[in-house]
Amino acid sequence: MADNVPRQEELSTLFGSIGIGTIVSMLLVLLFAFLLSRLLTLLLSKLSERTGWQRIKLKMLIPLLKFGIYGAAFYYIMANVLEISGQQLLILGGLFGAALGFGLKDLFSDFIGGIVITFEKPYQVGDKIRIGKYYGEVMDIGFRATKLVTPDDNLVSAPNGLIFTESVASANSGSSEMMVVIDLYIACDADASLAMKILREAVISSKYVYISEKRQVTLLQKAFPFYTRLRAKAYVNDLRYEFEFESDVHTRALEEFRKREIRVPELHYLEAFPEMKDFNFPELTSNKP
Amino acid sequence: MQDNIICANHGIYVDHGGGPAKLSGKGELGVLGFEEEIGKIQAAIADFELGNTLNIALIAGPLGGKTTLLEEIERKNPGRVTKLGFPAVVRNKKEISLSPTSRRVVLLDDCHFLYMRKIGGFDAFYGFLDMISSRERLFISTWNLYSWNYLNEVFGLGKYFPVQVRIPALTQENLKTLILSGYGEGEIHFTEELESEKEPVVYLIKFPLPFALLGKKIDLLLPKINFPYLEKRFLKKEKEVSAGDRVFEKLYLESKGNPGVALRLWELGAGYPQARPEKIGGFSFEVELEYEEAFVLSLILSYQRLTRAEIAEMTGSDGEEKVNEAIFRLLHQKLIFIDGDAFCRVRPEALGSVVSYLEKLRLVW
Known part of the structure; x- marks a missing residue:
């Protein structure tokens, strides 16, 4: 009880010293930090978009800069505007802890998540990621949330705290190329080796493909009871062309299949096996693994 | 002869696609600067005679001199x-079978024409x-650098050519x-700039740098110390950088040492019979293209010359209209030209900008 008296005095001194001038100074510092951060983010984003496939290397600096600027602003406010002593900082820490207990836990978790994402880099701005139920290109990593643009052009804000509870998959992890898995299906009795040759040539001649010593094209074939699946694993030169690449290979390969009379599976066998009509064929309805 | 410079008995010429621009030849030069290659x-040919077959690939970008080198090999053997x-x-x-x-x-020669970038x-x-x-014969082949890089990554072409000569x-x-x-x-007079334009002790020169990160050529301003002036001033040496040297x-x-590009820049900038340094070069191209157009440009760069029909065949379902549109845009931006045989070619003076831009998009590797 005796210890509480000086603490209350410390707090009274601290809050008592905060006048209008101090508040204005704090707001000005924060405004400056905000404007500087926005300006640098904008400049870096614009510049990185001009650099083509190397844009991700520049964009990864954005969250670092943000945390740096706001960290410096916070330090400046504490040390120069409020002139907080070590003891006062401890007391404020205690107050902050209590606030967490009263409902700011999620916000704090998101903030810590933002720091972890910035420094540990499970993903970066520009990556294509799957986090929780969301999939898309990371546009921004903020203090509270990561903004993704989905393939349908929806802007999704995924709380940064998700990285503590959900697994995160980054399709490219900092590179601009990413692997795309392309499946095609042919009838069981179709010429699979010719179809494989066509699929390979469709992939390697695509305007979106990227091939290097480490980024090779892989072709796989698997027979199922009523059809054969041909799978190509190849890298698109820029992750933004993921779906265009898949569509380009599909379109040209299927056109060639038709020319070369390679039959694709048909569902007429359902008539032979009427009991299978209600069976769900996931392989035939989805092109994703 | 498709794209290269010949330095032989008949003089020098470079074919820019609109027909060889023959310069008046004055004697036998052989091939400049390729002695090591x-x-x-010649060593690989000698090895072959001893039973060691090592196929050779001569690789260079457009106008880099590969055909010239091949002709020199033919002349020497x-x-x-x-x-x-x-x-x-x-x-x-x-078409490729040997008698x-x-x-x-x-x-x-020009082995990059051995494939079409399409199914089949x-x-x-x-x-x-x-x-x-x-292993019965020794094959010495020339390849466009960008086609070579593509085929090498896709098919491991390099394994078939143990001797690779980058020109x-x-x-x-x-x-x-x-x-x-x-x-x-x-015959050519190099004219000094006006007295007032002479450089001071330290002056800035424009250093053209293909900047792949931004996909274009930029001119870096670099300080250069006028050593000849200092030598003349303090060491009383009379040697001075002549207008010719500056040209x-x-x-x-x-040109980055590309002979075809250098010849083209000479043609464009140097007057006859007077040549002035300030008239040389200074080309800068702001390349702004849709992806499809950039792909068409990458095909033209990789093959060095293609007809509209060939481009349409390779771009596939996009159709000839799209190709015409792309070619129109490329012509409009002065990146390509169409030669007398209706082949589309990259303009030599735009080569650096084109390569930087396509590298940025990863359309050439």
């Missing part, structure tokens, strides 16, 4: 070689790989010799 090739050139895209395996009377050393467009290329795998850039001195050999002694320095920096 020629030595390497009379009666020992058979030369075969591919003037257009090869569609049939039969039984062919000699044991086979020179193959690689059959002639497969036949070619099959042919060169036999180097010419030095400034060699470029000077090459260009001036087309004229008589004293060739600019040509060298702009």
Whole structure:
């Protein structure tokens, strides 16, 4: 009880010293930090978009800069505007802890998540990621949330705290190329080796493909009871062309299949096996693994 | 002869696609600056005679001098070689078959025409790989750098050619010799700039730098110390950078030692009979293209010359209208031109900008 008296005095001194001038100074510092951060983010984003496939290397600096600027602003406010002593900082820490207990836990978790994402880099701005139920290109990593643009052009804000509870998959992890898995299906009795040759040539001649010593094209074939699946694993030169690449290979390969009379599976066998009509064929309805 | 400079008995010429622009030749030069490469090739031919077959690939970007080098090899080995050139895209395996009377050393020019970048467009290329795998003959082939890089990554082409010769850039001195050999002694006068334009002790020069990160060529301003002036001022030496040296320095920096580009820049900038340094180079291209158009440009760069029909065939379902639209845009931005035989080609003066832009998009590797 005796210890509480000086603490209350410390707090009274601290809050008592905060006048209008101090508040204005704090707001000005924060405004400056905000404007500087926005300006640098904008400049870096614009510049990185001009650099083509190397844009991700520049964009990864954005969250670092943000945390740096706001960290410096916070330090400046504490040390120069409020002139907080070590003891006062401890007391404020205690107050902050209590606030967490009263409902700011999620916000704090998101903030810590933002720091972890910035420094540990499970993903970066520009990556294509799957986090929780969301999939898309990371546009921004903020203090509270990561903004993704989905393939349908929806802007999704995924709380940064998700990285503590959900697994995160980054399709490219900092590179601009990413692997795309392309499946095609042919009838069981179709010429699979010719179809494989066509699929390979469709992939390697695509305007979106990227091939290097480490980024090779892989072709796989698997027979199922009523059809054969041909799978190509190849890298698109820029992750933004993921779906265009898949569509380009599909379109040209299927056109060639038709020319070369390679039959694709048909569902007429359902008539032979009427009991299978209600069976769900996931392989035939989805092109994703 | 498709794209390269010839320095032989008949003088020098460079074919920019609109027909060879012949410069008046004055004597026998041989091939400038490729002595080391020629030595390497001659050694491989000698090895072949001893039973060691090492196929050779001569690789260079457009106008880099690969055909010239191949012709020099042919000239140095009379009666020992058979030369075969591919003037257009090869569609049939039969076009590459060798007659039984062919000699044991086979020179193959413009091998980047052996494939078409489309489904079913690689059959002639497969036949070619099959042919060169036999160890009965030695194959010396020339390849466009960008086609080579593509085929090497996709098919491991390098494994079939144990000897790979990357044709180097010419030095400034060699470029000077090459260009001036087309004229008589004293025929070209290099004019100094006006007195007021003479450089001070330290002055800025524009250094053209293909900046792949931004996909374009930028001019860096670099400080340069006027050593000849200092020498003259303090050491009483009379040597001074002449206008001629500055002309060739600019040509060298702009062309990056590519002889075809340098010749084109010379043609465009140098007046006759007076040449002034400030008239040389200074080309800058702001390339802004849709992805499809950039892909068409990458095909033209990789094959060096293509007809509209060939481009349409390779771009597939996009149709000829799209190709016409793309070609129109490329012509409008002065990145390509159409030669007398209706082939689309990259403008030599735009080559650096085109390559930087396509590297940025990863359309050439």
